Amino acid sequence: MPVDSTTFRSVLGQWPSGVCVVTTAGPTGVHGMTASSFSSVSLDPPLVSVCLGNHLPSRALLGEAGKFALSFLGKDQAHIGRRFAGQERGISDRFAGLDWTITPNGCPVLSDAVAWLDCRVAHAYPGGDHTIFVGEVTEAALPRIISPLLFHSRNWGQVAQPLPDTVQVRDLASPPDGLRFEFFAAGRDSLPSPERVIAARKAGDCVVGYVTDAFDPDREDEVLATVAALRALGCDEIGCVESDVAPASPLQVARILQDASVLVRPAVLRVRLAGHNRLALVNALVAMKNGVSHFDVVAPGAGSPGLPLDDLLHLSRQLEVAGPVDQRPSDADLAQIRE
Numbered sequence: 001m002p003v004d005s006t007t008f009r010s011v012l013g014q015w016p017s018g019v020c021v022v023t024t025a026g027p028t029g030v031h032g033m034t035a036s037s038f039s040s041v042s043l044d045p046p047l048v049s050v051c052l053g054n055h056l057p058s059r060a061l062l063g064e065a066g067k068f069a070l071s072f073l074g075k076d077q078a079h080i081g082r083r084f085a086g087q088e089r090g091i092s093d094r095f096a097g098l099d100w101t102i103t104p105n106g107c108p109v110l111s112d113a114v115a116w117l118d119c120r121v122a123h124a125y126p127g128g129d130h131t132i133f134v135g136e137v138t139e140a141a142l143p144r145i146i147s148p149l150l151f152h153s154r155n156w157g158q159v160a161q162p163l164p165d166t167v168q169v170r171d172l173a174s175p176p177d178g179l180r181f182e183f184f185a186a187g188r189d190s191l192p193s194p195e196r197v198i199a200a201r202k203a204g205d206c207v208v209g210y211v212t213d214a215f216d217p218d219r220e221d222e223v224l225a226t227v228a229a230l231r232a233l234g235c236d237e238i239g240c241v242e243s244d245v246a247p248a249s250p251l252q253v254a255r256i257l258q259d260a261s262v263l264v265r266p267a268v269l270r271v272r273l274a275g276h277n278r279l280a281l282v283n284a285l286v287a288m289k290n291g292v293s294h295f296d297v298v299a300p301g302a303g304s305p306g307l308p309l310d311d312l313l314h315l316s317r318q319l320e321v322a323g324p325v326d327q328r329p330s331d332a333d334l335a336q337i338r339e
Contacts, residue, residue, distance in 0.1 A: 261291030
């Protein structure tokens with residue numbers, strides 16, 4: 001006996017998915033809808049599928065047009081997902097006020113989507129009260145690197161990373177070992193030359209670029225753009241530094257690190273927090289929950305404004321996170337590098 005539709009819908013709601021806007025264009029104009037029933041089908045040839053309800057206007061228009069595009073939404077685009085799902089009242093034109101790019105197939109895609117695919121309908125299969133459209137991908141792009149928007153149990157959400165297995169630290173009071181080329185950048189205009197970075201890497205140095213005042217809410221776009229520029233420059237490690245003057249809020253720490261943890265890959269993301277901030281340990285926990293396992297700390301009694309090592313140790317023990325481990329290379333590592 002088939003399961004009832006209410007139970008089936010509730011069970012499916014426990015499966016988290018990304019969110020995309022499906023668009024198509026035909027003689028009657030453009031049309032779009034929000035969908036989470038997207039899946040990759042094949043790499044060679046590149047095929048994807050999307051399922052549309054047979055009662056929806058998009059299903060008929062897409063079938064007639066023979067083409068469609070998919071715009072994957074970022075964590076800050078839930079309002080767009082709600083709009084194309086018909087959840088925002090008073091909006092007659094779902095496309096109005098948004099920045100669109102027209103694909104080679106003539107379908108609109110969001111200019112600031114996380115990614116988009118342009119597709120030609122290769123197959124259309126009956127699927128109960130839905131039609132399964134298989135599209136051959138003809139164009140693809142990654143306009144913006146940002147954490148994706150998720151949909152789970154009828155709610156819009158974001159990626160929450162688990163705690164790291166270990167926490168690693170670097171004592172700011174440790175004398176320089178001569179194997180690190182470190183610099184600080186307030187923005188993209190204050191980066192060292194590519195030649196200087198290349199020379200440091202040839203010398204065997206670990207290239208570490210820090211973004212100062214990284215958690216200022218008024219500098220969010222510039223901070224993330226600087227993080228991306230540091231990664232493009234070839235940094236091995238990229239650090240986000242809290243201001244000694246303006247304490248960072250846990251919310252802003254989460255906003256920056258959630259995207260920075262994606263932007264830096266495969267480089268290492270470091271965080272340097274201000275120890276005098278009353279929310280320092282909260283910010284450290286938020287950092288761990290957003291992909292950070294490397295912290296700059298100060299030893300007890302150092303008298304500097306950094307995050308105290310003892311506090312981070314206490315936090316890691318309470319969270320059952322192993323470590324921390326000193327990041328300085330061992331004598332054996334030094335000898336191997338020098339050889």
